[in-house]
Amino acid sequence: MSGNPIDIAHQNILLGKCPQCKKGDVFDKGIIYGCTNYPGCKFSISKEIAKTKISQTHIRQLISDGLTHEKIAFTKEAEDGEKKEFLCHLSLVKDEAGIYKATFNFDVPLGNCPMCKTGKIYELEKCYKCRNKQCGAYCFKSYMGTPLKPAHVNKLLNIPNKITFQIKTKSGSTRKVLVFLKDVFKK
Numbered sequence: 001m002s003g004n005p006i007d008i009a010h011q012n013i014l015l016g017k018c019p020q021c022k023k024g025d026v027f028d029k030g031i032i033y034g035c036t037n038y039p040g041c042k043f044s045i046s047k048e049i050a051k052t053k054i055s056q057t058h059i060r061q062l063i064s065d066g067l068t069h070e071k072i073a074f075t076k077e078a079e080d081g082e083k084k085e086f087l088c089h090l091s092l093v094k095d096e097a098g099i100y101k102a103t104f105n106f107d108v109p110l111g112n113c114p115m116c117k118t119g120k121i122y123e124l125e126k127c128y129k130c131r132n133k134q135c136g137a138y139c140f141k142s143y144m145g146t147p148l149k150p151a152h153v154n155k156l157l158n159i160p161n162k163i164t165f166q167i168k169t170k171s172g173s174t175r176k177v178l179v180f181l182k183d184v185f186k187k
Helices: 056-065 150-158
Strands: 014-017 025-028 032-035 044-046 072-077 083-094 100-105 120-123 127-130 138-140 162-168 174-180
Touching: 014 056, 025 056, 044 100, 056 083, 083 120, 083 150, 120 150, 150 162
Parallel strands: none
Antiparallel strands: 014 025, 025 032, 032 044, 072 083, 083 100, 120 127, 127 138, 162 174
8 A cells, every 4th residue: 555654553443435536445544534545545534623533433424424413512713812612513525626525514403493483593603593584583602791602502492491501790700590592592
C-alpha cells in the first residue's frame, strides 16, 4: 500500500466501505479516518472537528447513512474570544471537487413548535425559530443573561413546559430558576 504509513494499532479497525471510491475500506489511521486507497482516493475525516472528538461510531453512521444518528455538541470561538456551544448532526456531502466531506447539518429540528404545533424549531445563528412562515415563533440564545444552549431548547420542547436553569444574578453569583416554555418562546 502506498501513501503515509498507518499505525498498526489502528489498522485493524474497519469502519466501513469507502463512500468515495467504493473500492477501499475506511480505517482509523491515528489522527484521521481515511480510505485504504490513498493516495488514489482522497476520502478522509479528521478525528476532531470544532474541538470535538469524532468517534468511530459517528464515522460508521456517516459511511452507512450519510448522517450521524444523534446531534453532537461542538464548540466554536466567537470573534470576541468567547466559546459557544452548538448542537448539530454531521452529514457526508460532496464538495466542489466531488470529494465527500463531513459537514455540519443544522437542518434537523430540535422539536415541535410550542406555538403553532405544526412547525418545527431549528437553531439559527442568533435564535431558535419555527420554520412555519405563518407562525414565526422564536426564542433568543440567552435567557436572563445566561446562554440558552440547544440542549436546553431541546429539553424544553421535548420534556414539555419547564426545566431548571442556572442564571447569573447582577451580583455575579448563580442561582437555579425554573424556566417555563411559555416564558422563553415569543411570536
